[in-house]
Amino acid sequence: MSENLQNTHDVIIAGAGPVGLFLACELRLAGCSVLVLEKARDPHSPLKALPLGLRGLNVPTVESFDRRGLLNDLKNQAVSRDVPAAAHWMRQPRRSAGHFAGITFFHDRVDGTQWPNRLPNAAEGIATDMSGVEAVLTRRAVATGVVIMRDYGVEAIEQTEKGVDVGAGGRRFCGRWLVGCDGGRSLVRKSAGIGFAGTDPELTGYSAQVVLADSEKLVPGRHDTATGTYTYAAPGTIAMVDFDGGGFHRTDPVTRDHLQAVLRKVSGTDVTITEVVLATTWTDRAFQASAYRSNRVLLAGDAAHVHSPLGGQGLNLGLGDAINLGWKLAATIRGDAPKGLLDSYERERQPIGARVLDWSRAQIALMRPSPASRALRSVVSDLAETRDGATHFAERVWGVGQRYDLGGGHPLTGRSAPDFELADGTRLNEHLRTGRGLVLDFGARASLRALATRWGDRIGYVASDARAHLGVSALLVRPDGMVAWASDDACEDFADAATHWFGEPQAMSRPDRSA
Template sequence: MQPPDPVLYPNPVLYDVIVAGAGPVGLFLACELRLAGCSVLVLEKAQDPHSPLKRLPFGLRGLSVPTIESFDRRDLLNDLKLRAASRDMPAAAHWMQQRRRPGGHFAGIPFFHDQIDGTQWPYRLPGQIGSIATDMASIEAVLAIRAAALGVEIRRGCGVETLAQSGDGVTVAAGGGRVRGRWLVGCDGGRSLVRKAASIGFTGTDAEFTGYSAQVELADPAALTAGRHYTASGMYTYAAPGTIAMVDFDGGMAHRSEPQRDQIETVLRKISGLDVTVTRLLLATTWTDRACQATDYRAGRVLLAGDAAHIHSPLGGQGLNLGLGDAMNLGWKLAATVRGDAPAGLLDTYSAERRQVGAQILDWSRAQVGLMRPSRSSRALEAIIRDLINTRDGATYFAERVWGISLRHDLGDPHPLAGRSVPDFALVDGTRPSELLRTGRGLLLDFDARPSLQALARGWSGRISYVAADARDRLGLTALLVRPDGMVGWVSEGTPDLEEAARAAVRWFGEPA
C-alpha cells in the first residue's frame, strides 16, 4: 500500500489500535483485533514484504502445538498446510531426510516420534499432531490475505518514527505524517523503536557467538559431510550442495557486519577444520545468542509483542512461536479493553502470563548454548544429554518442551487443566472446540447440557458461546470455560459449581450484561 496521505494529517485519524510491524506477529495480532471489531492500522517500515531470507531454506520454521492450535482456531491452518505442501520441505532441512521421523532437537541432539510416549500427557487426545514445517513467506502470505479480508489497513514503507502518549491515546509520527491510536502495540522486532521510545527496559545476557546462515557454491561440495557437527571450534550444519549454518564463539563480534565470501570461507575452515573453498557466496545472514526480555510488556497505552518484547538465538525455532503466542494472548484482551467490557486488570494479565513464558524460552535457549560451547565440559554434558534424550522418558520430556505441550499459564487454579490449551474434543455433533472458537468469543462447553449452565451463559451473550454437546472422550470432565485464546479458565469434573463458574466468567469476560 502507499504511504499515508499527508492531507490526512494535521488532524490525525483515530484508530482503536496501531500495530507497528507487519511481520507474522503484527499481522496475527491485527487479525485478532479486527475479528473482535477494532479498527486497526498496521505500519511497516519495509516497502516490500518479500525477502529471500523468508523463503526456503533460511525461512524454514517449525510450528509448535500452541501455534498450530491458534491457526486452527482461526481457520488458517488448512491454508498454511496447502502452502507448505507446495514447498520442498525435506530438501530444505537435513533432519527431514532421516529414516526415522524426527520430532525436533535440543542443541542439535535429535529426538524421534517413535520414542515419544503421549500417554504421559493426560489432557492431550491421541493422534494430535506435534509440529508442522513451513516457511516465513508462507506464514506472512496467509496472514496478510486474512488481514486484508478482515479490513485491516496496512501501510508499507511507513515505519514508526516517534510517538507521544497521552491519557487517552498515542500519537505516532510515521511516513511524514501523524496517526493516532487509542493503543499502540510494538511488533517491530528486536531493535524496536516503539520499545525504546516508550522507555521500556530490555535486559538479559550478551552474545557468546556469531551464527551464520549461508547459501554458497563450494569447489568440492563432497568435502563436507551432511548433517550437524560439533567441533573443537564450534558447530556447523551442512546440507548439500551448499546450505551452511555455523556457530563461531567469538562473543558475537561479527554480527553487525554484512558477511562476505572470504569471511564465510575463513569461518567455515575454522569450524570444520577442513580446507574448504567457497567459490561464490549467494546469500548470507548472521545472528547471535543474545537473550534479552522487556522489563514489562506494557507502558501506559503502549504494549509489546514478539521480538520487540524478547530476543534469543533461533536454536530450536522457538522465537516465532513465542511471538505468535503473544499475539493470541493479547488480541482478545486488548479488544475487550477497547470495547469497554474488560474486567479490571485483564490487560495486565497479558504481561504477567507472557513474560513468564518468555523467560522460560530464553533459559531454554541459553541451556542449548551451554551445550554447544567448544569445551571438554560441554562435550561431556552433551554425551549425557544425548543418552537421556534417547530414552522414552527423555524424548517425551524434550518433545513436551519443544512442541509447547508443557505451556501453562498460572491462573491460580490448582486444576491441572486450568491455564492449558483446551483439548480438541471430538464432539458427538461432529464439531471440535477449535471450530467453535473461530468467532473469537469465549466458549462454555457443557457435556451434560445442564439448564443451569445455559442460563448462566446468557449473562455473557456475545462474549461467550454456550455449547451443549457430549464428546467421544471427555477425559473425565463435565464442563469447561474456555477463553478466546483457547486457554481453559475454569474446569468441572463433577456437578458444576455455578458460583465458581460465574466468578470465572466475571474474571475473564467482565460483569454480565
C-alpha cells in the same frame, strides 16, 4: 512530528511480521479498527523463503491457527513449497521429534501417555517457512479490513491521556493504543522507556546458501568441532556457529572471503566458496523487556524478547503473545473487560518468555567448543535416547506442557483446551473461530446454559456429547483457547470464573470505551 493528523484507529501496530499480522487479525475479529505500519517497503525477502526461512511451528501455534480457520491454508502453503524436504534432520531413518542444541530426540522414544490432558487426535507441530506464514496472515488481515502501510517505519511516539500519536514516514497517526511488534531493536520499546536486559552474545551464527567448488570436502549433516559447529545440506546450504562473542553480527557485510574463512575454521577443511547466493547472521543475545506495557503502549514478539533461533522457539513465542493479547486488548477497547484483564497479558506471557530464553541459553552451554561442554553434551545425548528424556524434550519443544497459573484446582485449568470431537461432527476448535469465549457442556444442563447466556455474545454455549471427555463434564474456554474453568460434575464457581475473565454479566455491565 508532522501536524498531518490521520484518522484515529483503535490500535496501531508497528511491524508487519507474523506477530504484528496475527495480532491485527485477532483485533479485527473482535471488531477493532487496526492500522499496521511497516518499515520495509517490500514484504518479500529471499531470507524468509526456503531454506533459510524454515521454521517449525509448535503445538500451541498450530492450535491457534486451527482455532482461527487458518491451519489448512498454512498446510497448503507449506506443501506447495515442499517444506519438509528442506530440513536435513527430517530425512533421518528414524522420525525426528525435534532437537535440543542439535541433539535429536525421536518419536519412538516419546511417551505421550505422560500427558493425560491430551487427546489421541491432538495437534502436532508442522514445518513451514517465514514467507508462507506471512502470506497466510497477510491475506487474512487484508480480507478482514486491516490497513497495512508499508515504507512507514515508526520514527517517534507520544502518549496522551486518550491515545498515542505516532510519527511515521513524515506523517502523524493517532491510535488509542500502540503495540510494538517491531523487532529486537524496537523503537517503540525504546521510546516508551521500557528496559531491556539479559545476557550478551557468545557467538555469531551464519545461515547461507553458497556455491562450493569442492562440496565433497563437507559431510552432510550437523558437526560439532573443536572450533564451533556447522551443518551442511547439499548442494550449498550451510549453517555455522563461531564463538567469537557475537562480534561479527551486523557489523560488516558477509563477504565470500569472510564466510569461507569461518567455514574453514569450524569445519577444519580447506573447502572453497566460489559464490555467496544468500547469507545472514544471528547471535545468542538473550534479552527480555522489563515490562510488556507502559500506559497505552504494549510490546509483543521480538520487541519483548530476543534469543538465539536455535530450536525455532522465537516465532512461536511471538505468535503466542499475539493471541494472548488480542482478545484482552479488544475487550478493553470495547469497555467490557474486567479490571486487570489487560495486565494479565504480561503476567502470563513474561514467565513463558523467560523460560524460552533460559532454554536457549542452555543450548548454547552445550554447544561451546570446550571439553566440559562436549562431556555434558554426551550425557544429554544419552538422556535424549531414554523414554523420560525424549518425552521431556518433546514437552518443552512442542509446547504441550505450557500452562498459565490461572488458579483453580482442575488439571485442565490454564492449559490449552483439548480439541474435543463432538457428537455433531464438529470439533471444539471450530467453535472458537468467532473469537468469543466458549462454554462446552457435555451434560446439556439447563442451569449452566442459563448462566452462560448472561454474558451475551461474549461467551458462546455448546451442549454436546463427545468421543472422549477426559473426565470433565463442562469447561469454559477463553477466546485464546485456554481453559479458564473446568468441572467434573457441577457448575459451581462458573459465574466467578466467567466474571473474572469476561466482566460482569450483560445486565450489570457498564461499558467504558475510554478505559
